[in-house]
Amino acid sequence: MITFDHVTKIYEGDVKAVDDVAFTVEKGDICVLLGPSGCGKTTLLRMVNRLESITEGEIRINGKSNRDLDTIELRRSIGYVIQSNGLFPNMTIEENVTVVPSLLGWDRKKKRERYHTLMELVGLDPAEYRKRYPHELSGGQQQRVGVARALAADPPVMLMDEPFGALDPITRERLQDEFIQIQREVKKTILFVSHDIDEAIKMGNKIVLMRDGKIMQHDTPSEILVHPKNEFVSRFVGKDRAIKNLSLHTVEDLQKEIGLGDINETIQDTKTVNIHQDLRNTLSTLMNQEAEQVIVTDDHGEKLGTVTIDHVQRYLHLEIREKAPVSTEG
Amino acid sequence: MERKKFVSLMVRYGFYALVIYFFVWSFQKNYFSYLFKETETFVLLTRQHLELVAVSSLLAIAVALPSAVLVTRPRFRQTEWIFTNLANLGQTIPVLAVLALMISILGLGFKTAVFALFIYSVLPIFRNTVAGLNSIDDRLIDAAKGMGMKPHQILFRVELPNAAYSIMAGIRTAIVINVGTAAFAFLIGGGGLGVWIFTGIRLFDNSALLSGAVPVTLLAILADYLLRLLEYVVVPKGTRPSANA
Amino acid sequence: MTWFQEWIEFLNVNLPLIVDLTVEHVALVGLAILVAILIGVPLGIYLTTNEYLASTILQAASIMMTIPSIALFGVMIPLLSIINKGIGFVPAFIALVLYSQLPIIRNTYTAIKNVDPGVRDAAIGLGMKTVQRLFRVEIPNAMPVIMAGIRTAVVMNIGIGVIAAFIGAGGLGVMIVQGIVRTDQYLIVTGSIAVSLLAIIADVLLGSVQKWLTPKGLETNS
Ligand SMILES: Nc1ncnc2c1ncn2[C@@H]1O[C@H](COP(=O)(O)OP(=O)(O)OP(=O)(O)O)[C@@H](O)[C@H]1O
Ligand SMILES: [Mg+2]
Numbered sequence: 001m002i003t004f005d006h007v008t009k010i011y012e013g014d015v016k017a018v019d020d021v022a023f024t025v026e027k028g029d030i031c032v033l034l035g036p037s038g039c040g041k042t043t044l045l046r047m048v049n050r051l052e053s054i055t056e057g058e059i060r061i062n063g064k065s066n067r068d069l070d071t072i073e074l075r076r077s078i079g080y081v082i083q084s085n086g087l088f089p090n091m092t093i094e095e096n097v098t099v100v101p102s103l104l105g106w107d108r109k110k111k112r113e114r115y116h117t118l119m120e121l122v123g124l125d126p127a128e129y130r131k132r133y134p135h136e137l138s139g140g141q142q143q144r145v146g147v148a149r150a151l152a153a154d155p156p157v158m159l160m161d162e163p164f165g166a167l168d169p170i171t172r173e174r175l176q177d178e179f180i181q182i183q184r185e186v187k188k189t190i191l192f193v194s195h196d197i198d199e200a201i202k203m204g205n206k207i208v209l210m211r212d213g214k215i216m217q218h219d220t221p222s223e224i225l226v227h228p229k230n231e232f233v234s235r236f237v238g239k240d241r242a243i244k245n246l247s248l249h250t251v252e253d254l255q256k257e258i259g260l261g262d263i264n265e266t267i268q269d270t271k272t273v274n275i276h277q278d279l280r281n282t283l284s285t286l287m288n289q290e291a292e293q294v295i296v297t298d299d300h301g302e303k304l305g306t307v308t309i310d311h312v313q314r315y316l317h318l319e320i321r322e323k324a325p326v327s328t329e330g
Numbered sequence: 331m332e333r334k335k336f337v338s339l340m341v342r343y344g345f346y347a348l349v350i351y352f353f354v355w356s357f358q359k360n361y362f363s364y365l366f367k368e369t370e371t372f373v374l375l376t377r378q379h380l381e382l383v384a385v386s387s388l389l390a391i392a393v394a395l396p397s398a399v400l401v402t403r404p405r406f407r408q409t410e411w412i413f414t415n416l417a418n419l420g421q422t423i424p425v426l427a428v429l430a431l432m433i434s435i436l437g438l439g440f441k442t443a444v445f446a447l448f449i450y451s452v453l454p455i456f457r458n459t460v461a462g463l464n465s466i467d468d469r470l471i472d473a474a475k476g477m478g479m480k481p482h483q484i485l486f487r488v489e490l491p492n493a494a495y496s497i498m499a500g501i502r503t504a505i506v507i508n509v510g511t512a513a514f515a516f517l518i519g520g521g522g523l524g525v526w527i528f529t530g531i532r533l534f535d536n537s538a539l540l541s542g543a544v545p546v547t548l549l550a551i552l553a554d555y556l557l558r559l560l561e562y563v564v565v566p567k568g569t570r571p572s573a574n575a
Numbered sequence: 576m577t578w579f580q581e582w583i584e585f586l587n588v589n590l591p592l593i594v595d596l597t598v599e600h601v602a603l604v605g606l607a608i609l610v611a612i613l614i615g616v617p618l619g620i621y622l623t624t625n626e627y628l629a630s631t632i633l634q635a636a637s638i639m640m641t642i643p644s645i646a647l648f649g650v651m652i653p654l655l656s657i658i659n660k661g662i663g664f665v666p667a668f669i670a671l672v673l674y675s676q677l678p679i680i681r682n683t684y685t686a687i688k689n690v691d692p693g694v695r696d697a698a699i700g701l702g703m704k705t706v707q708r709l710f711r712v713e714i715p716n717a718m719p720v721i722m723a724g725i726r727t728a729v730v731m732n733i734g735i736g737v738i739a740a741f742i743g744a745g746g747l748g749v750m751i752v753q754g755i756v757r758t759d760q761y762l763i764v765t766g767s768i769a770v771s772l773l774a775i776i777a778d779v780l781l782g783s784v785q786k787w788l789t790p791k792g793l794e795t796n797s
Contacts, residue, residue, distance in 0.1 A: 049476055075478030086473025090491035090566035099487075100477050133568030149477075159476075338627030345635050352654075361653060422774045424734030427767035430751045434760045510643020517755050527649045531741055534661075536653040543649030547642050554641045 001027045002048060002157060002189060007057035009043050017043040019213035030183060030190040032204035034197065040213040041193040045159050048191060049078045061157060076100060079150030079158035083165045085142045087134040093145055094130045100153040118148040121182055140171040151186065161193045176202055197237060202317055209233055222313050226283050246280045251296055251307060254279060254315045260296055260305025267291050275304060283312050356540055364526060364541035376545065378521035382512040386447035387505050394452045398459035417457045425450055425511050433518055443520025447511055451504040458500025462493030494565045502557040509550040585761040593769060600746035600773065604732045607671035611728060615676050616721065619683025629684060636677035644670060644735045648742050667744030674735060675728035682724025686717030719789040726781035733774040
């Protein structure tokens with residue numbers, strides 16, 4: 001768990017890069033910091049592992065202020081992935097992946113095992129790449145190694161600054177998918193910087209949308225899509241096709257892709273929606289009621305099953321994953 | 331394509347032929363007689379020459395590397411340009427001027443010779459080390475910090491290995507120049523193969539001249555070659571310039 | 576009188592000599608550079624058309640650079656004695672031309688090679704002939720780097736020119752050589768300072784020529 005407690009950052013020369021930011025990243029969540037260039041995402045991220053000092057406020061990791069921890073210890077317990085992967089050109093791939101274990105003084109056998117596990121996790125052949133150097137790998141492969149390196153000492157927290165930003169759309173797409181898989185296994189608490197709304201919706205359990213150092217909205221992806229808090233958020237989100245797609249699809253499409261949930265009769269206040277209802281309105285209904293689910297009926301009022309926010313979100317992910325490469329070409 | 335290769339080969343063999351011709355000619359003229367007549371002196375002079383080069387180069391490395399590391403630390407970053415510019419300026423000053431000035435300040439002798447050679451070798455090593463350290467991508471340092479490396483770990487595991495190519499190039503340049511400059515040690519009373527070269531010039535004695543000049547040349551070429559080999563061993567494979575082409 | 580006052584006195588008396596020697600030095604270096612440019616630049620350009628020859632010539636030039644100057648003079652004396660020119664201007668001149676070749680050829684070669692292929696294609700597309708392309712596109716674009724090579728060569732040659740005084744080629748080295756032989760501090764200090772100033776001035780001047788030659792559009796990446 002990472003807690004930002006009214007954090008402010010003022011750079012020399014009075015640049016207020018982060019302005020009184022307060023929110024919490026729950027354990028095991030991916031929280032995406034989203035916003036236009038220069039809004040303070042990187043700064044906020046780098047204050048967590050104290051690559052930048054905090055001007056005011058406090059950042060707590062599992063309840064402990066990061067000021068009270070030794071910088072070196074703190075950083076070794078946090079995985080850090082940056083856009084240009086930051087692999088060390090002088091080290092082989094194996095040396096790069098096991099650099100933190102080396103710092104921690106692991107023995108050779110343990111490092112070798114870890115290297116194998118991690119490379120398999122990120123989908124690279126351990127034996128093939130062991131003796132290679134970073135410049136002999138493609139950008140996507142380098143970025144995978146970057147992720148493996150950050151996971152090496154099994155840190156509970158990961159900071160990722162536009163990790164897939166420098167890749168071509170198709171590779172980016174693939175790495176995002178792979179990373180979601182990896183996260184299912186490793187369940188890290190992740191702060192993820194992005195300026196791409198599609199990526200944010202796809203990767204995030206939560207999104208923190210920023211502008212000029214301030215939080216504009218902190219919510220789940222669907223909440224941000226459906227209930228943008230202000231003009232800025234709706235403009236940032238609105239241009240995007242995700243929400244438009246949502247209004248183009250019906251509950252029936254969702255049923256075909258991922259199926260409906262079981263009807264749980266004990267839940268009160270459950271509203272019903274028609275199977276031909278579009279998903280955008282369905283999502284609004286879901287968010288405006290107390291209950292977690294709505295019951296889906298066919299044209300004759302027959303109950304078919306239920307839909308939850310989670311269903312819509314999963315469908316959204318699917319949609320974005322399938323559509324994004326196509327749309328970036330257009 | 332074939333014709334180009336042929337022209338190139340011809341030029342290459344032309345160079346070889348010139349060098350071979352030179353050696354045959356000078357042997358015929360008995361210009362290397364000193365090497366055989368005064369082998370002991372030759373060994374002595376060569377040893378002196380190597381001593382001068384070795385002592386001054388090691389001193390230069392011992393001083394230049396740490397100072398280059400020091401001026402590139404964040405604390406001194408602001409003052410770095412002063413040192414770099416001074417080093418650039420120093421490099422512009424002719425060798426013989428440095429040598430001569432040292433004589434007028436320190437007098438004659440082996441120590442003065444070593445000191446003058448040292449002064450002149452420090453600059454290229456310092457300059458190249460600073461350039462090498464500065465050329466490292468800030469994001470690499472950032473990644474190293476972010477994963478919890480201590481400053482000395484960043485220096486030894488990331489910065490120096492990645493600057494190794496540039497540092498080694500500086501050391502090689504310095505030592506090769508040093509081999510030639512050490513010939514002037516004779517003028518300072520420091521011995522070395524320069525003794526025969528200058529005697530040869532003064533007495534129009536071609537044998538003395540070549541017996542001094544040719545070994546110095548070969549020493550310089552040999553030093554260059556050996557240091558290139560060392561470079562190959564020391565510089566990490568992933569950081570050689572050809573690696574990023 | 577203090578040392579410094581005596582030195583000023585010395586400068587006063589010897590000013591004409593200093594000026595003469597400086598002129599001699601500049602003439603030697605200038606002439607050698609001129610010839611070196613006339614050989615090195617066309618050769619560098621030609622080498623861009625023959626990779627094999629380029630690697631041979633550049634290798635030879637870089638071995639040439641490792642030969643210590645005093646040793647080269649030492650080797651040239653007996654060689655040139657054959658035509659009775661063992662000492663003096665001729666060996667000094669030849670040595671300076673030879674030493675200048677590496678920086679000039681290498682910089683010309685790499686600069687022309689590195690001209691943006693897009694720019695070259697555009698020139699071809701505009702229907703320029705090879706020679707037109709060379710003089711209107713490639714050379715102007717390569718000029719700053721070629722100039723940097725010339726600058727390196729000039730500064731280096733001013734230094735080697737000093738050493739040439741040992742074989743009777745004149746120039747400011749004469750003061751230093753005489754100073755060492757006679758252990759005359761004034762001669763040594765004056766000669767050293769004069770020649771250092773000459774090198775620094777040449778470096779600064781050629782540095783600004785280099786800047787001035789850089790096409791406006793190229794300034795950011797050079
Ligand atoms: N070291 C620094 N010194 C002074 N100002 C800085 C520094 N680093 C960043 N800033 C400023 O702080 C603000 C926020 O920068 P930051 O790098 O956090 O933005 P960002 O949201 O990550 O942008 P991007 O999407 O372009 O990476 C910007 O106005 C930037 O100019
Ligand atoms: Mg950023």
